[in-house]
Every structure is written in C-alpha cells, then in structure tokens.
Amino acid sequence: MSQVRREPLxxxxxxxxxxxxxxxxxxxxxxxxxxxxxxxQLGVGRSTVREAIRQxxxxxxxxxxxGAGVFVTALDAREDWDRxxxxxxxxxxIEARSAIETExxxxxxxxxxxxxxxxxxxxxxxxxxxxxxIEEHVDADTAFHRCIVLAAHNPILTELFDGFTPRSxxxxxxxxxxxxxxxxxxxxxxxxxxxxxxxxSDPAAAAGLxxxxxxxxxxxxx
Amino acid sequence: MSQVRREPLxxxxxxxxxxxxxxxxxxxxxxxxxxxxxxxQLGVGRSTVREAIRQxxxxxxxxxxxGAGVFVTALDAREDWDRxxxxxxxxxxIEARSAIETExxxxxxxxxxxxxxxxxxxxxxxxxxxxxxIEEHVDADTAFHRCIVLAAHNPILTELFDGFTPRSxxxxxxxxxxxxxxxxxxxxxxxxxxxxxxxxSDPAAAAGLxxxxxxxxxxxxx
DNA sequence: TAACACAACTTCTCAGACAAGTAGAGGAGT
DNA sequence: ACTCCTCTACTTGTCTGAGAAGTTGTGTTA
Numbered sequence: 197m198s199q200v201r202r203e204p205l206x207x208x209x210x211x212x213x214x215x216x217x218x219x220x221x222x223x224x225x226x227x228x229x230x231x232x233x234x235x236x237q238l239g240v241g242r243s244t245v246r247e248a249i250r251q252x253x254x255x256x257x258x259x260x261x262x263g264a265g266v267f268v269t270a271l272d273a274r275e276d277w278d279r280x281x282x283x284x285x286x287x288x289x290i291e292a293r294s295a296i297e298t299e300x301x302x303x304x305x306x307x308x309x310x311x312x313x314x315x316x317x318x319x320x321x322x323x324x325x326x327x328x329x330i331e332e333h334v335d336a337d338t339a340f341h342r343c344i345v346l347a348a349h350n351p352i353l354t355e356l357f358d359g360f361t362p363r364s365x366x367x368x369x370x371x372x373x374x375x376x377x378x379x380x381x382x383x384x385x386x387x388x389x390x391x392x393x394x395x396x397s398d399p400a401a402a403a404g405l406x407x408x409x410x411x412x413x414x415x416x417x418x
Numbered sequence: 419m420s421q422v423r424r425e426p427l428x429x430x431x432x433x434x435x436x437x438x439x440x441x442x443x444x445x446x447x448x449x450x451x452x453x454x455x456x457x458x459q460l461g462v463g464r465s466t467v468r469e470a471i472r473q474x475x476x477x478x479x480x481x482x483x484x485g486a487g488v489f490v491t492a493l494d495a496r497e498d499w500d501r502x503x504x505x506x507x508x509x510x511x512i513e514a515r516s517a518i519e520t521e522x523x524x525x526x527x528x529x530x531x532x533x534x535x536x537x538x539x540x541x542x543x544x545x546x547x548x549x550x551x552i553e554e555h556v557d558a559d560t561a562f563h564r565c566i567v568l569a570a571h572n573p574i575l576t577e578l579f580d581g582f583t584p585r586s587x588x589x590x591x592x593x594x595x596x597x598x599x600x601x602x603x604x605x606x607x608x609x610x611x612x613x614x615x616x617x618x619s620d621p622a623a624a625a626g627l628x629x630x631x632x633x634x635x636x637x638x639x640x
Numbered sequence: 641t642a643a644c645a646c647a648a649c650t651t652c653t654c655a656g657a658c659a660a661g662t663a664g665a666g667g668a669g670t
Numbered sequence: 671a672c673t674c675c676t677c678t679a680c681t682t683g684t685c686t687g688a689g690a691a692g693t694t695g696t697g698t699t700a
Contacts, residue, residue, distance in 0.1 A: 644699075646697085648695090653690075654690095668675080669672105
C-alpha cells in the first residue's frame with residue numbers, strides 16, 4: 197500500500213504532540229508533562245522528545261523555560277497563509293480586508309502626515325489611470341489601499357495587510373473578471389471621497405466609506 | 419548595562435545560523451557543513467546544534483535528510499509574530515484586535531448558530547465568574563471573544579485572531595495591572611449587550627458595541 | 641508575619657556510542 | 671568504453687548517562 201516512507205521519529209513525535217495539543221489535551225498556557233515522562237509515552241528517547249519540542253517551538257506552538265517546564269503558547273501551529281487562503285473563498289478574503297482596512301482608514305484620518313497625503317493622492321491618480329488590464333488595475337488598487345494602511349501607523353495592521361494581500365491577488369483578479377465592470381466612475385468616486393475624508397481628518401466618514409466600499413464588493417459577488 | 423539574559427545556547431545557535439543564512443553564506447538549496455564541524459564552529463555540543471537545526475526546521479528555514487546533510491529551504495523573509503509584537507506597543511495590539519473583532523461581531527450577528535449562542539452564553543458566564551486573578555480573567559475574556567470570532571464563520575479572521583492573541587496575552591495582563599479596575603460592572607454590561615446584539619441578529623449594534631468596547635480600552639490606557 | 645534556606649523538580653548541555661541512510665569512488669564484467 | 675555492482679567514507683538519527691543551571695513550593699527561623 198503505502199510507500200515505505202521512513203520519517204524520522206522526532207518528526208513523528210512532533211506531529212503526535214501537535215495532534216494532542218489540537219485535541220485540547222493541554223489548554224493554552226498549560227504545562228506539558230516533563231520530557232522524562234513524555235519520552236516513554238511517545239515511545240522514544242529523551243533527546244528525540246527534545247528535538248520534537250524544539251521543532252514545535254520553532255513553529256510557535258510551544259515554549260520552554262528552564263526549570264519550569266514546557267508550555268503551550270498557541271492552540272494551533274500557525275498555518276501557512278497559502279494553505280488558509282486555498283480553503284477560504286473570496287468572500288472571506290473581502291471580509292478580512294474590510295476588517296483591517298476599515299480600522300486603518302479611521303486611524304489614517306487621525307494620523308496621516310502631509311507626506312503620506314501626497315503618496316495617497318499619487319496612488320489614487322495611478323489607480324484611475326491604470327485600467328488597461330485587470331491585473332494592472334488590481335495592483336494599482338492594492339497600492340492605494342496599502343498607502344492607507346501605512347498612514348494608520350500601526351505595525352500590526354501593516355503586517356496583517358502585507359501578509360495576505362499578495363496571496364489574495366489572484367482571487368481579486370478573478371472576482372473582477374467575473375464581476376464585469378471595474379474602474380467605473382462610481383467606484384473611483386468612492387475612493388476619491390475616502391481620500392477626502394482622510395485628508396479632512398474625519399475618522400467616522402473614512403471608516404464608513406471603507407465599510408461601504410467592501411460592502412459593495414460583497415454585493416457585486418452575487 | 420544589559421541584564422544577564424541567560425538565553426539557551428540552542429536558541430543562540432539558531433539565531434546565529436539564521437543570521438549567517440540571511441547574510442548569504444549558503445545559497446538556497448545549498449548544503450550546510452555537517453553537525454560535527456558546525457558544533458566546534460559555534461562553540462557548542464552536537465546535540466545543541468541539532469536542536470538549533472530542528473528549531474529552524476520548524477520555521478521552514480532548514481530541512482535535513484539522513485545521510486545527506488542539512489539544506490537551506492528558505493531565506494526566511496517573513497518576520498515572526500513574536501518579533502512584530504515585541505516592537506509593537508499595547509495600543510497597536512488593541513487597534514488590531516478592534517479591527518478583527520468588530521468585523522467579526524457584525525458577521526457573528528448574521529451567522530451565529532443556536533449552538534454557538536449557547537457557547538457564547540457559557541463563555542460570558544465564565545468571564546463574569548472568573549475574576550480571582552488578572553491572568554484568569556484575561557483568559558476567560560479571550561475565550562469569550564474567540565467564541566465571537568468563531569461564530570463569524572470566517573476562517574481568515576479566526577486565523578488572524580488565533581495568530582496573535584496568545585502572544586498579546588502578557589500585554590493584556592500588564593495593561594489591566596496598570597489600568598487598575600477590571601471585571602467591573604460597566605465592563606460586564608458592555609459584553610452582555612454585545613451578546614444580546616448578536617443573539618438579536620443586529621450586526622450594526624454588535625459592531626458598534628465592539629467598537630465602543632475597544633475605544634474604552636484605548637481611553638483607559640492613558 | 642516576613643524573610644530566608646532548602647529540597648524536589650524541571651530544562652539545558654555535553655559526551656559517547658551505535659544504527660541507518662546517502663553518495664561517490666573504484667573494481668568487475670560485458 | 672560502458673554499465674553495473676560493491677564497498678567505503680561521511681552524513682544524520684537515536685539512545686543513554688551524567689552533571690550543570692534554573693524554578694517552584696515548602697518548611698524553618700527571626
């Protein structure tokens with residue numbers, strides 16, 4: 197049946213531990229049994245257990261403290277973005293972008309510097325001009341939205357945005373290809389008003405316009 | 419000057435190796451020197467080198483093949499959550515949570531199942547009861563908010579939430595420790611109204627309450 | 641009651657030994 | 671000259687044992 201596949205014991209032990217963590221055997225922050233008791237449980241030597249723990253520590257699931265023990269730091273190994281986005285539909289991507297960018301728009305309206313305002317205007321002009329192909333327009337659109345996130349001056353939001361927009365690019369392109377019209381005057385006007393709200397330091401209006409924008413996107417999907 | 423900072427040798431070795439990989443000492447796919455020669459180079463024993471390699475393997479930077487050697491599989495451009503959160507202040511964390519959870523609250527109000535509603539009620543009761551220590555209360559609070567995110571039925575938002583709440587736990591605890599009052603009746607009432615909005619399928623109210631909640635948190639910070 | 645000392649635990653690190661797998665050199669046969 | 675096989679040197683994988691270093695709770699003392 198299955199190929200011989202000789203996987204190292206340490207890898208197998210790591211997988212087994214991860215499965216038990218996912219199953220909820222140890223809650224978040226809880227201490228695992230010591231290496232000494234874990235080794236016989238998994239049927240391997242102590243150093244093998246240590247290597248398995250190190251592997252999971254590298255993935256951010258476990259953390260060790262000398263003298264204290266091994267602790268669960270995350271319920272789940274952070275899955276690769278690619279894998280998550282493979283399963284997620286376009287709708288989920290839009291909703292996540294809405295979450296991040298609506299908050300970012302409000303913050304940008306409060307914190308944007310004059311230099312960032314110039315970048316925003318330039319990016320919006322680019323967004324209007326570059327409508328030759330769908331790919332080009334999606335990239336210009338993403339660049340504009342990234343300027344907003346940057347103007348929010350929040351490193352975590354930036355990281356979140358950069359984390360999955362590159363990977364959702366294809367989904368966006370497909371959505372526009374299906375949805376038909378893109379770069380329309382109505383769409384552009386929404387973006388223009390969003391920029392104006394940020395320029396006017398009006399967080400509520402910026403957030404509202406951003407929310408509306410993504411709401412329309414979701415609506416066009418059907 | 420600097421605190422003693424007794425970081426495990428294996429971690430130090432991993433960081434050192436990663437730095438040399440980033441510096442381009444070994445190209446992508448290239449083979450590293452053997453453990454035997456790496457150990458004296460780094461000034462540690464062989465098992466320690468192995469643990470460092472395992473750690474980097476868990477992060478996807480290295481891969482080992484028995485009999486062949488250790489190979490570079492990625493240059494590890496992506497920054498670790500831990501590192502991002504180290505630099506980020508509490509304010510940024512709250513803003514990011516606000517972004518995710520406000521959207522999640524609105525979606526949860528539309529999509530929550532009866533079973534999820536039961537989980538929410540149970541989690542809220544837990545949140546009210548568990549106020550013995552700050553740690554306990556933070557964990558109960560996180561659990562309640564996680565139920566909301568789950569009820570939004572959006573895998574990306576779930577992933578985002580799980581991605582950094584475990585790591586922002588300490589920051590939350592410190593914030594409450596400084597901020598003073600926690601688990602107050604006003605705080606609990608806000609959560610109760612949030613749950614009611616979700617139960618009543620009122621997305622706008624749920625989003626508004628969530629936004630207010632995080633806004634108050636930011637305000638208490640000062 | 642508060643501060644200290646200690647004991648029992650934990651992880652950390654090293655060393656040595658052998659098993660298991662890989663890859664290249666070199667020889668035998670065609 | 672070419673192919674195939676074997677053998678060898680080198681690699682990672684695993685286990686054991688030992689002591690160092692750190693943490694936590696308990697009991698003792700002032």
